[in-house]
Amino acid sequence: MKIAYIFTTLAKTGGTERIISQKASYYADIFGYDVTIINCFQRDQDANHYPISKKIKQINLGIPYFSQYRYKYPKRFWVKWQVNKQLNNSIRQYVQKVDSDILIGISYFKADVVSTVKCRAKKIIECHEAKQFTHSNFKRKRTLLTYLFLNYRRFSYFRTIEHNADAIITLTDGDKTQWKHSKYIDVIPNFSTMPVTKYSDCTYKRIIAVGRLEWEKGYERLIKIWKLVVCKHPDWQLDIFGEGKLKTDLGNRINEDKIKNINLNGVTHDISKEYATSSICVVTSRFEGFSLVILEAMKHALPCIAFDCPYGPRSIIDDGCNGFLVEDGNIGIFAEKLCRLIEDEELRLKFSKSAKEKALFFNPNSIMNEWKILLERINSNS
Numbered sequence: 001m002k003i004a005y006i007f008t009t010l011a012k013t014g015g016t017e018r019i020i021s022q023k024a025s026y027y028a029d030i031f032g033y034d035v036t037i038i039n040c041f042q043r044d045q046d047a048n049h050y051p052i053s054k055k056i057k058q059i060n061l062g063i064p065y066f067s068q069y070r071y072k073y074p075k076r077f078w079v080k081w082q083v084n085k086q087l088n089n090s091i092r093q094y095v096q097k098v099d100s101d102i103l104i105g106i107s108y109f110k111a112d113v114v115s116t117v118k119c120r121a122k123k124i125i126e127c128h129e130a131k132q133f134t135h136s137n138f139k140r141k142r143t144l145l146t147y148l149f150l151n152y153r154r155f156s157y158f159r160t161i162e163h164n165a166d167a168i169i170t171l172t173d174g175d176k177t178q179w180k181h182s183k184y185i186d187v188i189p190n191f192s193t194m195p196v197t198k199y200s201d202c203t204y205k206r207i208i209a210v211g212r213l214e215w216e217k218g219y220e221r222l223i224k225i226w227k228l229v230v231c232k233h234p235d236w237q238l239d240i241f242g243e244g245k246l247k248t249d250l251g252n253r254i255n256e257d258k259i260k261n262i263n264l265n266g267v268t269h270d271i272s273k274e275y276a277t278s279s280i281c282v283v284t285s286r287f288e289g290f291s292l293v294i295l296e297a298m299k300h301a302l303p304c305i306a307f308d309c310p311y312g313p314r315s316i317i318d319d320g321c322n323g324f325l326v327e328d329g330n331i332g333i334f335a336e337k338l339c340r341l342i343e344d345e346e347l348r349l350k351f352s353k354s355a356k357e358k359a360l361f362f363n364p365n366s367i368m369n370e371w372k373i374l375l376e377r378i379n380s381n382s
Helices: 015-029 065-070 075-098 111-116 144-164 219-232 247-256 271-276 292-299 331-343 345-362 364-380
Strands: 002-007 034-039 057-060 102-106 122-126 167-170 185-187 206-210 237-241 262-264 280-283 304-307 323-326
Touching: 002 015, 002 075, 015 034, 015 292, 015 364, 034 075, 065 075, 075 111, 102 111, 102 364, 111 122, 111 144, 122 364, 167 364, 206 271, 206 292, 219 237, 219 247, 219 262, 219 331, 237 271, 247 262, 271 292, 280 292, 280 331, 292 304, 292 345, 304 331, 323 331, 331 345
Parallel strands: 002 034, 002 102, 034 057, 102 122, 122 167, 167 185, 206 237, 206 280, 237 262, 280 304, 304 323
Antiparallel strands: none
């Protein structure tokens, strides 16, 4: 079977980039599929951040999509139109050239083009973030006219996908309910291939948070939580691992409020070691497609506390069994739950055992076998 992915770039770090690299490699190495990844923004000189199978064919289009931001309006509109036209034409051209049996797109990137391109391939759209937050422009204030225009464009984008894609695959049951008009929809969660050489014994007086320092990860909420917790437990520390646009702002907030025992550590090349030397993992995201951080933490026997945001944490954390789910945005309750786990070592150890067991459900072999069944069924319906 020939499979082609349409993607942005494999030259940056991120959960989607990592899982696409792993899945594509599994298709090529284990199932023996002929796999091509078409990266729209990546140039040939840009190295992949995560390793991929040598059997995979990689095509880097190097479209200068972000060149539009060098210009002010109204010229930016013109440049954006030109670049988009080049991008859409290139996608169509290379899809025809590769001539795959299955064409896979990502929900937030050109999925409308992928699902309507003229070719013999069956089209599958993978959703790596909740639909309600995809292209939602939730961070910026807009005029009413702009808001209405963007909402209509977003509606048209999803309508095109639902009417034309042969299958839409979400990561959680919650997100599945948002796609009401698709031809076929199913849920297949992500997995983690991270090797574990050491499990946490949950005796370290350290809490860990991992992820990009961006608005959607809610780190300013975590800082507020920690400010309440560290006053009661000054012998514990919070270590945050990740890079992003908000690093300076978060650092300034920590310094201005004189919050103790909190560190912004940047990216580490051995996150497994950091999980294993922590006792609790915290996730304060505003939304998650599927939280690989929670899964990775649980693989290391770490209990987790997360806001019950759409939709990832609920699909992994069993509240009161292997961690805590907290009402989204409730800083006080989150701090209380964190203090409870800090103070109750017996509960931590109980959650730790359950977390390790829950992680086994997200076995790469079983999840990839679900993908194999799906792909071969869809391909056989050609």
